[in-house]
Amino acid sequence: MSRTESRSFVPPASPDQIRNVVLVGPAGAGKSMLFERLTAAEGAQVRQGEQPPSTGMGVATVARGDLVVTLVDTPGRPDFVGEVRAGLRAADAVLFVVSAGDTVDEPTRMLWRECAAVGMPRAVAVTQLELARADYDAVVADCQRVFGDAQPLYRPILQGGSVTGVLDLLRRRVRRVDPDGGVAAPEEPTDAEAADIEERRGPVLESVIEQSEDESLLERYLEGEDVDLAMLREDLRAAVATARFFPIIPVHPPTAAGIEELFEVIEVGFPAPPAAGIPPVSTASGSDYGDICADPDAPLVAEVVRTTTDPYVGRLSLVRVFAGTLRSDDRLHVSGHLSWVAGHEVAGHPGHDEDDERVGQISSPLADGTAPRDRAIAGELVLVTKIAHAETADTLSDMEHPALVAAWLLPEPQLPVAVRAASPGDEDKLASALQRVVAEDVTLRMEQNPETHQLVLWTLGPAHVDDLLERLRERHHVEVEVDPVRTSLRETFVRPVDGTGRLVKQSGGHGQYAVVHVRIEPLERGAGFEFVDKVVGGAVPRQFIPSVEKGCRSQIAQGVLAGYPLVDLRVTLLDGKAHSVDSSDMAFQSAGALALREAANDSTVSLLEPVDHIAVTVADEYVGPVMADLRGRRAQVHGTEAGEEGHTVVHAEVPQHELSRYAIDLRSVSHGSATFTREFVRYDYLPAQLATEIGSNRR
Template sequence: MNGTTPQAPTVHSTTGIRNVVLVGPSGSGKSRLFDHVVDAVVPGRAPRGEPEPTTGLRAATVSTGKAVVTLIDAPGNPDFVGEVRAGLRAADAALFVVSAADGADAASRALWHECALVGMPRAVVVTQLDARDADFAVTLADCQAHFGSGIQPLGVPVPGEAGAVTSIADLLLGEVHDYAGGARTVRPAGPEHADVFDTYRPALIEGIIEESEDGGLMDRYLEGEELDFETLEKDLLTAVAHGTFHPVLPLSAETGAGVGVLLHLVEAAFPHPGLHPLPTVRPVSGGDAVALTPDPDGPLVAEVVHTESDAYVGHLSLVRVFSGTLRADRPVHVSGHLELLGVPTGEGHAAHDDDVRPGALAAPFDGELLPKSEAVAGEVVVVTKLASAQTSDTISSPDAPLLVTPWALPEALLPAAVAAATRADEDRMPVAFRELAAEDPSLRIEHDGATGQVVLWTTGPAHLDLVLSRLRSRFNVGVEQVPVRVAMKETAVRRAEAQGRHVKQSGGHGQFAVCHLVMEPLPRGSGNEFDEVVVGGAVPRQFIGSVEKGVHTQLGKGLLAGWPVVDVKVTLTDGKAHSVDSSDVAFQTAAGIALREMASESTMCLLEPIDTVTVTVDDDYLGAVMTDIGTRRGQILGSAPAEGELGRSVLEAAVPQLELLDYAISLRSLAHGTGTFHREYRNHEQLPDRLAKDHIGSPRHG
């Protein structure tokens, strides 16, 4: 900062606030654009190198003179879509950053659709205009094809010598903005620019007029009237604020060319928080939704959109205030109830309600904290020392605790089993897992009781790498990845019988029990049954229950590969007892021996869990996805067009869990990033013999 620390911008009213999130894939120039915008408003910042790819939210609050703008840079890797959605929740408008060399990626198209559903205002910024494969016209057509109606450019890059972009034609003003000398020079358009204006300007003007509230404007235009700039700009800005028109701005992430036009759009067109719908809010105790307005004098409602731990400051919470005023000197109520979403949450996401006193408040400034005493409705601020606060938690008044319905959290569908490297690592794991889960609602940590494994459920390989890296660097916990085990079951395939004999004599009372058991298969889903047909008192009545207990205990432990046995009927047909040495324990043991004796690959089989998998994918890749499902031993159950999503289909299939361990990675590659899926348990079915051999004889707990 050249020795100067900026002050937190003063917010005079909610109407002067602009919260904007940058959305786009890694490599699109999004983070460099963030730097250029901040530099344009706060000159003199210390030089920075190439921005590191972000995995969380990067925020800076600056004053442009006309508005206080909080700019949020969201991650570009699709594994971190949860953070992107958090950024969308914190913001009131979005800038979709698209590379002129690569076009709009699948993740951006999906997020665009999500924004459209809630009417969020958004614009498109086309960067990397000087890249070797850059083509503005092709990129514009790509955005218009994938983002839908209302996509029109405000400016068009004009190539200079050797193809370098040094000028931008302003289509509304009829000017050319030249950046060859670094600063912007404005000059009238010449004859050499006629093709650019003839190609793009009519569609822009017609697009603005279509969104105009002046019904006679189109007639005046068609009659040949030259509409003045002020009229067009007024209607343009209104349409952008309403989320019905989406301007495209060319911008050089290398030189910052076009940043001035972008800032003007943010100030003049993007809505203040008072115009943005608030999320649904209910009392923590339950009941109907509470009607709120973004009023600084209203009840306090804020949401934690991002959390992290700083080595020097401690726990940091990035908070969006929706209603009321958050003050550092007043206690607040922190609520977290992810379980109300109806999705599995795993370890570290338990419901909690705490009354706490927040630490200091600060405006974020790209890693720095600019102290302030309060934050009014609409502001995005950093709060320190909210130790119990987790990402997506609600902050409200202790007198009337409220709960905000969180944004749509991505499903964690990539499992990775981990084991502690040492005993000391094992001791540190619980605390580390709780901290990581508190920061990241997309992370699900599961202790699988059936397999004995600790499984980290993540959104993709980059997310998994980040979690493992944080375990090592922040918590000094070493873990090793081990193969994920899928919990199976066992059942009988034909009738079998065997005798269990448990006889021991070691002085004094010995142990004596003999029982003859028959095991038969039952229809799937019947559960286990026990019966006895003993005659003549071969097994005394007081030990029948002992045999039954031993049977159920052994069935729970498994007979073939250590998995629970289901859907069998076990009948006690005969046995022997001793008047002195027989006991409850002896008959339990004999029952287990008999069951183990009759178990073999000819009498038993393994049952594997099957999931119902619902895949949503672009129609272009539907055939490939269906073929891949077949290679995974899946059964196609049906397909249909995706509701409200043109050009996309929903496929439903039954797929073994063994075949889904890497599906989150494979689907992304197969469908070029356009596919998403959901899975839920369906039933258990017999594992094919050719695969069963790999699972018989191996220990149940890995």
């Protein structure tokens, strides 16, 4: 009998029976193995050894008695933080997975602070207890130093390098590993185990008592009263659910040690959707929507947290239902306005509102397949097929009550990569494939640069790039080539110079005649273009003066030396000549353009490069290396300021050419502790020694 048949799935009857939990943590911490164990059937074997790092989100729903637990596994590599953020939106509580052989890394600390800012309940699962370098006490101490009020409710039992069970410090019980893979019943500890429990129980118990609403309990405990878990159960549950207390649980997926204890924390401590709260919701037009809660009878409000394309069923959406009930064949309103959250237009994700969108098949994700459903109630996380116009982060709502859920925090892609079809036959396929990929991945930004003529994809890192190229190749059958990203330069005149444009063609019949004399002067950066008319005596007829300006503007757009647009100059028309028959609008346009070209040479024209202002937020201990790295990028460091606790913000202006790989290099220099934002500020002179290297990139 298959695992699906042996574990028939019964949907929840009420939102109170639902728990949604996201697993987060660094790559290599054993997160995916833990996810596999938590979602496996009782007694099933779990793969051991190192597993390939995940690049996407895994979702599976497990029925535990009357409760339905949906677990979301997220990638551990920083390039896929977008998947982590989506997982946080899908869930109501967070399980941080750390290895007993490592300390808590900086990206995990950053994510913990992010969860703390919004008050998400959290717990810590310590894995890889069998490693030779594993030190459970050390990693617990590190968690307490970094996370605050985190306490180990359990302790692993190790014998000969193997995990044989866990000690329950509060209940004074032990659960040993069942060699058949089942769930063993708790039992009394041995004398040595009991002594170990008593030695370590005090600090944990005191921390739990501090969360109690019974103010006399601590005093009674200090006076010697024996306090057991039954007296603290409700206080502990409330403290975990409200993110005031963070349990630490040792788990060993291969033997299932600690798995039942972890499930107990999830089921008892983590909140059901009605107690977890709902993200901000407005109407589709941006006005106040009114009160909303996880009520199956309320108007529908749901959100697409992930979109994929299945070769058999087409577009497949992972949907979190926040309020109301989602039914197959319902007709819904779809809203998507990422720009409202990002503060700017998000390339590839224009704002849209669609009415009368039909819902396809609804199903619950299981570890080994799906369970078809005819509906999903508030609080559930389900798969939905064939929602044609809904993208990741879009809102699904009742057509009579259109809603818009504020999108989750979007990481800004900072690593550009230029791509092109490997063959002319792939060009149309590439355009179509990228439209689908961008609709699925809100962390991917697509830009068609009209100056460099490159298609640039803005990504979160090299692993994100590799995953993108693999998706294009394997799923969409498009081969692409990657090119260096070219910088959009500008040209400008560096000193005043005179120029003459002369167009004389009089070889018989109607000819062309126009002569103009101009003075070209540089202006300060950002001043743009000025045209001044100082012609006297009608040397250039009045009707042709706008033609001269038009010709100058046309040449400015094309450039005069290296083919880059001209900026920041004043052109003064001083004199000229006209012919009563052969002069024309086009002739004076050509003469104006010729005057600029005639005045341009290496001594009068220089290249300008774009400069960005960047703000780097970095852990205090890495400020020095970050600033040293910036100096090597021709940066002007303007200063620092205090950031959030333990962090400094470094402000600098850096040429864009020096930032093409900065997302990768900053991660290395800061040991993953830094993020940065960038914003264009101006163009500045390109050093002569770099003009050939950078300027030659133009196609």
